Every structure is written in structure tokens, then in C-alpha cells.
Amino acid sequence: MEPVLAAAERIRRLEVQGARNVAIAAIRALEDLARGTGAEDRDGFLRELLEAKRILFASRETEPLMRNAVRWVISQVEGSRAEDAAALAEAVSSASRAFLRGLEESWASIAEIGARRIKDGSVVFTHCHSSTVIAILKRAKADGKRLEVICTETRPLFQGRLTAREVLEAGIRATLIVDSAARSFINDADIAIVGADAITSEGNVVNKIGTSAIALMAREARTPFYVASELLKYDPATAYGDYEAIEERSPREVWDGAPEGLIIRNPAFDVTRRDFIDGIICEDGIISPHSVTEAVRRRYPWVFELARP
Numbered sequence: 001m002e003p004v005l006a007a008a009e010r011i012r013r014l015e016v017q018g019a020r021n022v023a024i025a026a027i028r029a030l031e032d033l034a035r036g037t038g039a040e041d042r043d044g045f046l047r048e049l050l051e052a053k054r055i056l057f058a059s060r061e062t063e064p065l066m067r068n069a070v071r072w073v074i075s076q077v078e079g080s081r082a083e084d085a086a087a088l089a090e091a092v093s094s095a096s097r098a099f100l101r102g103l104e105e106s107w108a109s110i111a112e113i114g115a116r117r118i119k120d121g122s123v124v125f126t127h128c129h130s131s132t133v134i135a136i137l138k139r140a141k142a143d144g145k146r147l148e149v150i151c152t153e154t155r156p157l158f159q160g161r162l163t164a165r166e167v168l169e170a171g172i173r174a175t176l177i178v179d180s181a182a183r184s185f186i187n188d189a190d191i192a193i194v195g196a197d198a199i200t201s202e203g204n205v206v207n208k209i210g211t212s213a214i215a216l217m218a219r220e221a222r223t224p225f226y227v228a229s230e231l232l233k234y235d236p237a238t239a240y241g242d243y244e245a246i247e248e249r250s251p252r253e254v255w256d257g258a259p260e261g262l263i264i265r266n267p268a269f270d271v272t273r274r275d276f277i278d279g280i281i282c283e284d285g286i287i288s289p290h291s292v293t294e295a296v297r298r299r300y301p302w303v304f305e306l307a308r309p
């Protein structure tokens with residue numbers, strides 16, 4: 001279980017960050033596990049995969065893309081006729097490759113569609129670090145648009161600095177602000193685009209803490225607010241009645257050495273209601289949050305089947 005435990009630890013410690021990178025790391029861990037498996041038969045191998053699934057699911061709780069990915073890879077192996085370890089490992093590997101290819105294609109489509117929504121000369125506001133948003137910004141630049149980016153620093157772990165660095169490296173002018181300055185700068189933006197960790201069956205979006213306040217401010221300032229997300233960030237458990245769990249992280253991330261007895265709360269994510277989202281930029285195009293369940297049902301029906309309680 002070594003590669004899986006190591007990947008789960010890197011995910012927990014945020015050495016791997018962002019929903020898409022988390023899902024990719026989890027898939028790669030399954031491949032490594034399969035390649036070095038000590039299992040002697042199919043049952044033993046499948047037991048190992050299920051244990052890996054348990055460990056990966058527990059690493060960060062608000063990551064449905066990772067859960068959908070792991071469920072799908074395991075379902076492909078369960079559906080294969082492979083019996084010996086080498087054939088089973090090959091089944092994991094080919095399912096993983098297929099999944100990652102699909103993810104890559106979705107990512108490229110989202111970049112292309114999102115870039116079209118950015119008008120020449122625009123100022124784009126973003127929050128936290130989303131590899132999907134960065135892909136849109138780079139694509140807009142490659143398409144010849146002149147643009148600049150305002151990014152929040154994103155307390156407590158400053159993922160906004162990563163965004164600022166990547167935007168600058170892409171040759172795009174970037175301004176970094178403290179989170180509490182968002183209202184002062186949202187008027188300067190022509191469009192706000194953020195990523196997503198989870199999309200619920202009602203079309204609400206879970207993303208880095210602070211996102212919902214930015215959506216409210218954007219509405220008040222009449223700045224269009226978009227979410228860039230693969231449809232596979234949809235959490236089918238929410239369609240079956242569950243609430244999306246919001247990860248709460250260590251208080252030490254907020255204040256290491258705080259006075260004894262002080263209560264510090266550190267939720268990693270919050271929920272932005274669909275009414276404040278102008279559109280979800282996904283591989284199907286720009287869709288209304290209201291239609292997200294139907295879009296997922298059409299394109300990825302297995303998402304619901306594999307998560308059935």
C-alpha cells in the first residue's frame with residue numbers, strides 16, 4: 001500500500017493541490033500500487049484496490065473528481081476478465097490512461113471555450129489556484145487577447161501566490177491583493193472566473209473558502225461570475241441526498257502559536273449558490289448551473305451508477 005499511503009499523505013499536506021491534480025495523483029498511485037502488487041489472485045488484487053480507495057477517499061473529503069476517477073478505474077478492472085497480477089495491473093494501467101486522456105481533453109475544451117468568453121483588453125479576477133483557470137488564461141493569451149489578472153492571495157495557505165507566479169510566467173500582467181481587498185477591486189474586473197472542487201446536484205459550487213463572498217460581491221458590482229470545471233467534479237452523492245462535506249483543516253494553518261483556549265475555525269471550502277453563478281464553463285460548453293445534473297447524466301451516466309448507495 002506504500003505508493004497509495006504516500007500519495008494520500010502528499011494530498012493531505014497539500015503538496016499536491018487543486019482538485020484536478022489531486023485526482024491525477026490518486027490515479028497514478030493506483031497504477032503504482034498495481035505495478036508492485038503482492039496479490040496472488042484476482043480477489044486479493046481487488047481487495048488491495050478497495051483498500052487503496054478507502055485511503056485515498058479519506059485523504060481530502062471535498063474531492064469528488066478524485067472519487068469519480070478512482071471508482072471508474074476500479075469498475076473497469078472489476079469488469080475485466082483479467083485473472084493474474086500482470087493482466088490485472090495492465091487493466092488498471094489502461095483504465096488510468098483512458099481516464100487521464102479524457103480529463104486532458106476536457107481540460108483543453110474548457111480552456112478553448114473559457115478563453116472565448118474573455119474579451120480583448122479584459123481584466124480577469126480569480127481566487128485561489130485552479131489549474132483549469134490558468135489554462136483558460138494561457139489560452140486567451142495564446143489566442144492573441146490582451147488581458148490582465150487580479151488574484152487574491154488566498155489565506156491561510158496563499159495558493160494565490162502560485163496563481164500570480166504562473167500568470168506572470170505566462171507573460172500576463174498580474175496584481176495580487178489580500179482577500180479582504182476583493183470588494184475594492186472587483187469593480188476593476190470585467191469578468192471573474194474561479195475553479196471548483198465539487199458541484200452539487202442542485203448546481204451549487206464548492207470551491208476555496210472565500211469564493212462565495214466573491215460571487216456575492218461580483219453580483220453586487222455587476223461583474224459576471226463564472227466557474228471553470230470538468231463535469232466530473234459533480235458529486236453524485238448529493239443527488240442521493242447527502243450534503244457535500246466541507247473539509248476543515250488544522251487551526252495551525254491560521255495561527256501557529258495562538259493563545260490557549262482560542263477557537264480557530266479553518267474550513268477549506270465554501271458553497272456558492274447557483275443563483276450567483278452566470279455559467280459553468282465545462283467540456284460541454286458554458287452551461288447554466290441548473291442544467292448540470294442533466295449534462296452529467298448525458299455524458300457520464302456511470303457517475304450515478306458507481307456511486308449508488
Ligand code: RUB
Pocket residue numbers: 016017018019020021127128129130131132133159194195196197207208268
Ligand atoms: C484549490 C481550489 C481550486 C479547485 C480547482 O483548493 O479551490 O479552485 O481545486 O482547481 P486547495 P483545478 O488548494 O485547497 O486544493 O481547476 O486545478 O482542479
